Amino acid sequence: MALVAALGAILNSPIPPVGIEILPGDPSAWLPECSNNRPFLFEERNLGIPLKAVCRAYLEASHIFSNARKAGLSSVETGDVSLANSTSVLLLANPAHQTALNTRKILVDSGFIDANVELDFTAALLSSHEASKHSTLWHHRRWLLRRSRRNYSENIDEGDDTLSGIALSVGDYRSELSIVSRACERYPRNYFAWNHRYTCVRSLVSSINRLRSNSSHSNLVEVLDEECSWITSWIERHISDYTAMQYACQLSQLLQETSHNDVSSHLTQSPSENVLHSFNFQTLRTHAESLLRAYPDHESLWLYLRSTFQYSGTSIERVEDGSIVRGLILFVRDLSNTAPKGSGQDTSLEDKCGIINLHACRFLSWLARRLNATVGALEGNGRAINCSVDVGILADSLLRTLSTAD
């Protein structure tokens, strides 16, 4: 039980660790001298715990937790200490332990745990690869933010787990965004981290909408501006990350919707209007095309290009003169023509060429469906997407369909 108390004291301290790492193997490998009987390292607010110690602590904490729950939640002060300690250790080993998180919410509500300290504690948990993929921890943060920050809107739809209508500070936004970035570096394509980011950025836009000429307004606009540059460069550094590309499109959509109401005038007045204002579907399309030219074997980039058309108001169907579509077909045909051809000996190159061809075919068949064009090679059978059709033939027949339509 001493181990849970010792770890619990660190995890629940008013200044929780900034990082937590579970170290492989048993304590003796890490702690040859093993001073003051603590089978873990705690230095400069970083906690390192050998796996074996975590396992032992987890079993201890399970018993303490189970007994404390039976005794009744928040009945006595000492019960609160053992609940806080045991739940923090349970979460350390098993971040998906939802009942432990629920119990901590009760302790926050009762005032036993401070919401800001709890935000720091979850940030530390989220620094681990394993923990950051769990939706419940991200929800816990949003719950804490709603609980501890002021509401500025009367009718917040809490039921939708939103942060819009909550008065988050510039610091809050920066901190949430950076926790997400770190989680996505450690656990690529982190679904719930990206969802959290989108929730935050929606809240950011609604705060900007509300504040107008307030002094903190321009600081918030600056955060949004940074976000637009950040996502662009993130995509360039993570060219297989379709999740990021989807997020970029969502962000662009959000800005586009926002510019329909009076916020656009506030955005234009900001000193950093350049990045924000050039962040639109046209720019994203150019971005996708330029990346595709360099990395045509990356499926994500093909879907990025599709997305920029789908989201934007200028959907393909509405472009009557077909110039964009023609340009696109020629772009795809060129791409697959200039792709490296396998020599018959180099199989990896041959594979790569096959993959480019497959993505180009899928792209053109998608385009054909958007245009309601019937293309012989693909007609009426979704299965064709997994066979390789000749891109050149596909492109030419699509172009012919277009000219007949004209």
Add this chain to the structure above:
Amino acid sequence: MSASQLLIPLHVQYIKSLGENKDDLVYHLTAHLRMNAVYWGLTALCAMGHKDALDRDEMIEYVMSCWDEEAGGFGAHPDHDPHLLPTLSAIQILTIHDSQDKLNIPKVTKFILSLQQPSGVFAGDQWGEIDTRFLYSAVNALSLIGQLHLLDVEKTVGYIKKCKNFDGGFGAVAGAESHAAQVWVCTAALAILDRLDVIDQDTLAWWLAERQLPNGGFNGRPQKLEDVCYSYWVLSSLSILRKLSWIDSEKLIPFVLSAQDTENGGIADRPGDLADVFHTVFGIVGLSLLGYPGLVDIDPVYCMPADLVASKGLRKDWEALPRRNS
């Protein structure tokens, strides 16, 4: 043993062994998923025609030990709070064992309905995390206990519509990336509600078929690794849309089989990884949808034995591949 066929006796043995080591750490670390795991194990056994390999009375007793009388829902384990996910699993287990009489139907119905939010989505529990998985759990559970008429269908469908992306797929919440598992929960919920018209069926089927990788396996999102469980999410969705022929099952079957643990039983997410009950059930029910010989039909909407669902009058218009003889 060779991995060129499904090792049914070995997998039955594997599932039976899962409940045996109650003292080890893994058992404790997975307690928050126990109710789901029991349902996964039972469904896998049903699909292999060995429903009785686990003791029925013991299982029902476990389920009832997780009932929270005050809340009206089930937890995953007696030490855990009630939540929609284990509540659905509990109802599925009791239904498979023909023991719905153990349920306090008015109470559990009230619990489920209390979790619907103004937007139509469901929270998993009183703390308010939302996800289309919870929405599906609610719809499935209400349907199994004959209480679907109490649900506001328009409101529920309204939220699913908000999650629909341009690629035809659905995400966990409005604005989230399409994800094969979320596609399945949304598609299956719409099937139960007789609202498949909400789906852009061709667009979605193309997106699903594009999840198949050159090695035959499926991923759940573009440019992610193949994973056995995603073959089920994709197959069940395509089966509900009656487009299972759009994928190459001849390439998928060997991939699933190659992820079997040929020594201790069970199926892993991909070859070489550690087997678990989650990938075991979804690997097996996926094979069942593909007409793999020797397996029992599984309903892709409820993920339960098809004849049971049909006997309750709940069968929807899905289509699996015909069962093969060998």
